[in-house]
Amino acid sequence: MHNRSMKIFLAGLFVIAVVLPSINLAMSGQLMPNYFVGLLGKYICYALLAVSLDLVWGYCGILSLGHGAFFALGGYAMGMHLMREIGPRGVYGNPILPDFMVFLNWDKLPWFWLGFDHFWFAALMCLIVPGLLALIFGYFAFRSRVNGVYMSIITQAMTYALLLAFFRNEMGFGGNNGLTDFKDVLGFDLQSHTTRTALLILSAIALAAGLLISSAITNSKLGRVLVAVRDGEMRTRFLGYRVEHYKLFVFTVSAMMAGVAGALYTPQVGIINPGEFSTANSIEIVIWVALGGRGTLVGAAMGAILISLAKTLLTGWLPELWIFALGLIFILVTIFMPEGVLGKIKSSKGGLERLRNIFSDRSLS
Amino acid sequence: MKLLGFFLLLLFPLYAGAQNFESLVRELPNGGYSERGEVISQILKSGDKRIVITLQALSDGALYASEETGDIFIGEKDDLVDFFTQENLDVTSDSSIKKIKVNNKLRRLIQTGIIQAQHFSPLVSDRMQAAEHAFKDADPERIEILQEALVQEQDESVTAELKQAINATILKTDADIEMKKQAILELSALGAKARSPLSVIADVPELSEAYEEALLIIKNKERVQKFGQNMWYGLSLGSVLLLAAIGLAITFGVMGVINMAHGEMIMIGAYTTYVVQEIIRNNAPALFEYSLFIAIPCAFVIAGLVGVVIERFVVRYLYGRPLETLLATWGVSLILQQLTRSIFGPNNREVGNPAWMSGSVEFIGINFTWSRVWILIFATVIFLSLMWFLNKTLFGTQIRAVTQNRSMAANMGISTGKVDALAFGLGAGIAGLAGVALSQIDNVSPNLGQGYIVDSFMVVVFGGAGSLWGTVFGALTLGVATKLFEPVVGAVMAKIIILVGIILFIQRKPRGLFAIRGRAAE
Numbered sequence: 001m002h003n004r005s006m007k008i009f010l011a012g013l014f015v016i017a018v019v020l021p022s023i024n025l026a027m028s029g030q031l032m033p034n035y036f037v038g039l040l041g042k043y044i045c046y047a048l049l050a051v052s053l054d055l056v057w058g059y060c061g062i063l064s065l066g067h068g069a070f071f072a073l074g075g076y077a078m079g080m081h082l083m084r085e086i087g088p089r090g091v092y093g094n095p096i097l098p099d100f101m102v103f104l105n106w107d108k109l110p111w112f113w114l115g116f117d118h119f120w121f122a123a124l125m126c127l128i129v130p131g132l133l134a135l136i137f138g139y140f141a142f143r144s145r146v147n148g149v150y151m152s153i154i155t156q157a158m159t160y161a162l163l164l165a166f167f168r169n170e171m172g173f174g175g176n177n178g179l180t181d182f183k184d185v186l187g188f189d190l191q192s193h194t195t196r197t198a199l200l201i202l203s204a205i206a207l208a209a210g211l212l213i214s215s216a217i218t219n220s221k222l223g224r225v226l227v228a229v230r231d232g233e234m235r236t237r238f239l240g241y242r243v244e245h246y247k248l249f250v251f252t253v254s255a256m257m258a259g260v261a262g263a264l265y266t267p268q269v270g271i272i273n274p275g276e277f278s279t280a281n282s283i284e285i286v287i288w289v290a291l292g293g294r295g296t297l298v299g300a301a302m303g304a305i306l307i308s309l310a311k312t313l314l315t316g317w318l319p320e321l322w323i324f325a326l327g328l329i330f331i332l333v334t335i336f337m338p339e340g341v342l343g344k345i346k347s348s349k350g351g352l353e354r355l356r357n358i359f360s361d362r363s364l365s
Numbered sequence: 366m367k368l369l370g371f372f373l374l375l376l377f378p379l380y381a382g383a384q385n386f387e388s389l390v391r392e393l394p395n396g397g398y399s400e401r402g403e404v405i406s407q408i409l410k411s412g413d414k415r416i417v418i419t420l421q422a423l424s425d426g427a428l429y430a431s432e433e434t435g436d437i438f439i440g441e442k443d444d445l446v447d448f449f450t451q452e453n454l455d456v457t458s459d460s461s462i463k464k465i466k467v468n469n470k471l472r473r474l475i476q477t478g479i480i481q482a483q484h485f486s487p488l489v490s491d492r493m494q495a496a497e498h499a500f501k502d503a504d505p506e507r508i509e510i511l512q513e514a515l516v517q518e519q520d521e522s523v524t525a526e527l528k529q530a531i532n533a534t535i536l537k538t539d540a541d542i543e544m545k546k547q548a549i550l551e552l553s554a555l556g557a558k559a560r561s562p563l564s565v566i567a568d569v570p571e572l573s574e575a576y577e578e579a580l581l582i583i584k585n586k587e588r589v590q591k592f593g594q595n596m597w598y599g600l601s602l603g604s605v606l607l608l609a610a611i612g613l614a615i616t617f618g619v620m621g622v623i624n625m626a627h628g629e630m631i632m633i634g635a636y637t638t639y640v641v642q643e644i645i646r647n648n649a650p651a652l653f654e655y656s657l658f659i660a661i662p663c664a665f666v667i668a669g670l671v672g673v674v675i676e677r678f679v680v681r682y683l684y685g686r687p688l689e690t691l692l693a694t695w696g697v698s699l700i701l702q703q704l705t706r707s708i709f710g711p712n713n714r715e716v717g718n719p720a721w722m723s724g725s726v727e728f729i730g731i732n733f734t735w736s737r738v739w740i741l742i743f744a745t746v747i748f749l750s751l752m753w754f755l756n757k758t759l760f761g762t763q764i765r766a767v768t769q770n771r772s773m774a775a776n777m778g779i780s781t782g783k784v785d786a787l788a789f790g791l792g793a794g795i796a797g798l799a800g801v802a803l804s805q806i807d808n809v810s811p812n813l814g815q816g817y818i819v820d821s822f823m824v825v826v827f828g829g830a831g832s833l834w835g836t837v838f839g840a841l842t843l844g845v846a847t848k849l850f851e852p853v854v855g856a857v858m859a860k861i862i863i864l865v866g867i868i869l870f871i872q873r874k875p876r877g878l879f880a881i882r883g884r885a886a887e
Binding site: 063137140141143144145146148149150152153154156157158160161164165167168279283286287290320323324326327328329330331333334335338 | 625679682686689691818871
């Protein structure tokens with residue numbers, strides 16, 4: 001079953017995010033408008049982010065409220081490269097310093113910006129920065145057995161601290177405005193249809209890779225231990241497993257995956273700012289996973305796409321209603337569908353019975 | 366001569382003094398300016414409480430006399446009051462009533478006289494005011510009066526103020542260098558307050574050494590004062606944090622429920638205050654001073670009811686699944702915020718401060734804002750009542766019983782569902798109370814609660830879930846630490862340092878400072 005849903009999803013993803021955009025490109029953009037390609041790319045980045053959270057929450061029981069931060073860090077790393085690539089085309093025409101640094105009267109590039117003019121260095125940083133943060137943070141947290149709600153609260157504190165830090169102009173990341181006005185990536189114009197399609201296809205590949213890696217991890221023996229940790233941490237520990245090592249591994253891998261999602265997100269959206277670190281963002285990722293189905297990977301990806309799609313449609317149509325709808329999704333999903341849409345479908349059998357189950361089994365346990 | 370007059374005056378019985386004063390005032394209209402000056406001098410020596418009022422009125426041209434009856438009136442020409450009987454008489458048409466005139470010479474005499482009278486007034490507050498005024502003016506012509514006043518003075522604080530006023534004045538006279546040096550040294554003990562009187566001698570070469578020394582002492586004084594001020598700010602922030610977190614300490618600490626809508630309960634309390642004030646403003650403006658006292662029970666009940674509703678319809682299904690309560694209550698918080706935005710609009714709402722909440726008072730060099738003082742008191746009262754409630758009342762005991770062992774409590778006949786709902790309502794109600802207080806110092810907007818939610822969780826986690834004392838300790842520590850870091854590294858960095866500090870702290874003590882030990886902890 002697991003493999004089947006994965007196959008269906010990957011096939012769908014291939015059609016929507018690779019085949020159709022390619023045809024569209026061949027038809028010079030008559031099938032899908034440019035903004036729609038960008039929108040689709042954004043959803044797919046969110047889907048990858050949701051998969052990364054599902055890996056830690058769904059399989060290991062770590063409800064991280066820090067994934068928005070890992071995502072944003074990846075986004076910032078890529079944004080820094082894109083800033084450097086603007087070169088002398090900025091408003092102030094400074095070939096080395098980004099506009100905001102000229103504006104703040106900085107005379108040279110801070111040390112942590114060095115190397116970001118090379119794409120591959122930046123790409124590596126998209127993995128390393130979130131990964132390293134998760135490694136250090138997780139090392140201390142898991143070693144001292146911070147778990148459950150406490151883990152959620154301190155990851156939230158971490159995200160909040162980063163939010164405040166990135167809002168400061170002195171940090172050298174553009175403060176309030178963040179990084180924006182990108183021109184091109186690897187020499188390709190970011191506004192062009194071809195680049196956008198290529199980025200969309202890249203995101204789809206990244207999502208597929210993320211799903212396959214996560215699926216490989218969860219189906220391995222290591223994955224079984226993770227589930228054991230989720231369902232009975234103490235018992236697993238007493239059986240002789242070093243729980244903190246398993247948790248640390250999966251937490252770091254997941255953070256790197258979130259970083260990749262952020263790195264692909266920035267060039268497609270065209271801006272990265274401290275707002276990405278907000279508490280609300282990190283919690284919203286959780287509801288994507290919860291709606292789609294915790295511990296199903298594919299469900300998480302679908303949840304992300306569904307909710308983001310609904311958000312785009314509703315905010316354009318009835319902006320006030322969207323917040324109410326989102327709030328209701330939070331409440332209804334947690335009370336009536338703790339295993340999510342895909343989990344619900346999986347746990348039931350025939351069609352009619354499946355429907356009946358959805359409406360009768362309220363699982364209030 | 367003046368001194369002698371004053372001594373004589375002290376010997377007179379009070380009645381004789383009053384008698385004397387009244388006949389003197391009646392004599393005011395008679396004769397020319399020189400005779401009037403004589404009478405004024407005598408009035409000044411009479412020691413009556415009404416000297417200042419009378420002479421000030423005379424100086425301002427607000428004292429009138431009837432040429433026929435010799436009655437004295439005070440006030441404006443068309444609104445005169447009998448000076449002695451305070452009777453409001455309609456004498457506008459009486460042409461015999463004339464202003465008692467004074468010239469500039471008399472005015473000067475009156476002004477110095479009034480100052481003098483204040484220095485020798487029987488009221489401590491008058492004398493204190495005069496001394497403070499003298500300190501600010503540091504008028505060399507006043508120095509003799511000051512010295513006289515100092516000899517007479519009995520009150521300690523007025524004596525101290527007078528001495529400093531004399532010191533400040535000496536710097537402007539041509540007294541000898543040694544005396545001035547002594548004055549500088551004494552002044553420097555005042556700290557920041559001494560800067561302006563000392564500025565007079567900044568360019569005097571003979572005094573430069575003493576001046577530098579004094580500046581050094583002042584700087585140290587200021588550092589201590591600043592530290593005290595920051596401690597107070599910290600304590601005040603701590604009380605705000607305590608108010609915001611104490612309701613959470615019940616829902617999270619005692620019941621184990623993560624209530625992300627806690628901030629919105631605070632917001633509801635603040636909006637309740639706004640609505641109560643609006644109603645009062647439109648219907649009974651006289652009650653405005655008491656609006657907060659009316660808002661307090663309203664906010665408690667409304668926020669509490671919302672809390673009960675949330676518990677009955679959402680949280681009830683999620684006991685034992687804290688991570689899910691986090692998500693569901695976040696949904697509730699989104700809905701409540703949007704609801705508020707729809708009803709009251711997205712902008713800040715104006716909540717007024719009653720008079721007793723505004724302004725500030727200075728004490729030992731520290732500036733205390735009244736609103737902050739009241740909030741500290743309010744937080745203390747709430748905390749103590751909550752302690753009493755949880756430990757001494759039946760319902761409080763039931764809450765603790767259900768927390769510790771739900772099924773056992775149920776076996777003993779406690780209706781656990783009811784207890785859950787009411788305990789959640791209690792936590793929400795207290796958050797509503799916090800909202801009333803925070804409406805006085807923060808912007809009342811739909812986002813009000815969001816600003817407190819992370820901080821409140823930090824407080825509870827730092828102090829240790831389940832321990833109210835831990836919450837107090839956590840709130841005060843975080844408040845004071847934030848305010849001590851702030852002047853050094855700036856507000857935002859201070860907050861970041863505190864957050865990182867808490868993250869590191871949790872590594873050491875994963876269950877907080879005052880963790881519950883034993884079986885109840887699991």
